Amino acid sequence: MVRALFHYSRTLLIVLIILFLINHLTRQASIVPSAVQHIIVYLLSPIQTVSALAMNGLGSAFTHYLYLVNLAQENEALRRKNTILENQIIALREIEIRNQRLTQILELKGLVEDPMIQAQVIARGPDHRRHVLRINKGEADGIHLNDPVINHHGAIGVIAALARHSADVHLLTDFNCYIDSMLQRTRVHGGIYGKDAETLVMKYVERESDVSTDDIVITSGLGLVWPKGIPVGKVAVVQATGNRLFQHIEVSPAVDFQAIEEVMVIVRPREEAQPRG
Structure with missing residues (x-):
């Protein structure tokens, strides 16, 4: 995941540089001939498309990373709760078994006159x-x-x-x-x-x-x-x-x-x- 973020960071830097150049050329549109503008737009369109996809991909990857982190935390919390519940069930079962034995033992008092x-x-x-x-x-x-x-x-x-x-x-x-x-x-x-x-x-x-x-x-x-x-x-x-x-x-x-x-x-x-x- 860290390697992927490094790759997308480098791509983002390139995209930002290209966007800066496009913005600069757009501001200079008054001094650039119309035909030249069309050529620039035509040449840069694929780059803009790729740049947009790269940024979207970077955003999706980061969102997916956060989702996995949250999912792991939730799973760990559920495991801890499950362990607590299992221990409580075991303790309650022991109490139940003990009470059953004591009840059965006390019933013997009806058969034995001695203390x-x-x-x-x-x-x-x-x-x-x-x-x-x-x-x-x-x-x-x-x-x-x-x-x-x-x-x-x-x-x-x-x-x-x-x-x-x-x-x-x-x-x-x-x-x-x-x-x-x-x-x-x-x-x-x-x-x-x-x-x-x-x-x-x-x-x-x-x-x-x-x-x-x-x-x-x-x-x-x-x-x-x-x-x-x-x-x-x-x-x-x-x-x-x-x-x-x-x-x-x-x-x-x-x-x-x-x-x-x-x-x-x-x-x-x-x-x-x-x-x-």
Whole structure:
């Protein structure tokens, strides 16, 4: 664009010189013979035409340059506004998702008679302690060891360690964690143990018991730790092979343990909240 303006500037200078000469000759018309005037006009007409086109072209180029500058500024302003709007949409969506989770968690209060304390997940255990979450509420907030921890989907684990303002949650996915549970449909009891992040195992269910895939597993209320009726998961695999006394039952957890952000700690009465022996 700068090179084009330089070219048109040089052309403009030439045009101005020619126009000056034409103006000068016109003023001297009284001393220039008529025939000579016609010859001059005839010779200069193409130059005048070219000069006019050059000036028009220069004006158009400059106008187009200003248009492009303004267009670039408008595009940049629109990009900035678009970025702001996108960030606002993301923030509003996060608020909406959080409110949905909190609403669902509060609905659990209708199922649990014991008081509950809301908490946020602030850390996850390293690889060798991947079955542990840390929350931002602790002993000073009224939480005790072995208190059950849930979210709006179901059972998560129990309080395993306490500090003044934080606590560690032992997840159901650990094979050392245990919940006395039952099938909601047939009321058959069994013990839930952790297997991995995506699978729980329901043990001690006799081979004659009525168990089907997709049966809902809930807490039984036995064991003096968990209240009755909290969702644990859904039966995914049922096998009764060989001469085994008990069926092999795998359960898909009700909770996605990789996506836990808020939890509710159920504060059980102290004479009840003791680990099952």
